[in-house]
Amino acid sequence: MEKRARISRAERHAQTREELLDAARTVFAKHGYGGASIDRIAAQAGYSKGAIYSNFESKEAIMLALLERYADDEIAEFNRIMQLDPTTLKTQLKDRLDTLNADLDWDIMTMELQLHAQRNPAFAERFFAHETRLTEFHAGIIAERFAGENKAPPSTH
DSSP, X not given: OOOOOOOOHHHHHHHHHHHHHHHHHHHHHHHHHHHOOHHHHHHHHTOOHHHHHTTOSSHHHHHHHHHHHHHHHHHXXXXXXHTSOHHHHHHHHXXXXXXXXXXXXXXXXXXXXXXXXXXXXXXXXXXXXXXXXXXXXXXXXXXXXXXXXXXXXXOOO
């Protein structure tokens, strides 16, 4: 008889947090920020409100965590692609760019984040910090590629 490995409390907490974020993403995309509630997110995830509050201080904190997770995933994926040989890199980068906006739920979430940022200056500051992080990351990749080819990026003027 095979024994199941027990997961640690920290691993279980991380797993619960990810499940809550997945549920929140679905709820925010379906109901918008205003229509999403802690109760709906908890029900979608199959957890109590207490599980949400032990992981996040507010609905807004969940949105920011979703944005951070998206940025982390995006950076990791682009870093993975940039390590490939030139032929594979070109194909994978093209495929990635072709599918970048294929996730309708994330597109809706992005609109919700932007709308909420327009209405809430404190949230806007944190939201735009994440946006800046992604923009600077992508700009760095482009600059690296041009530098690797000993070329200057095209001028925007």
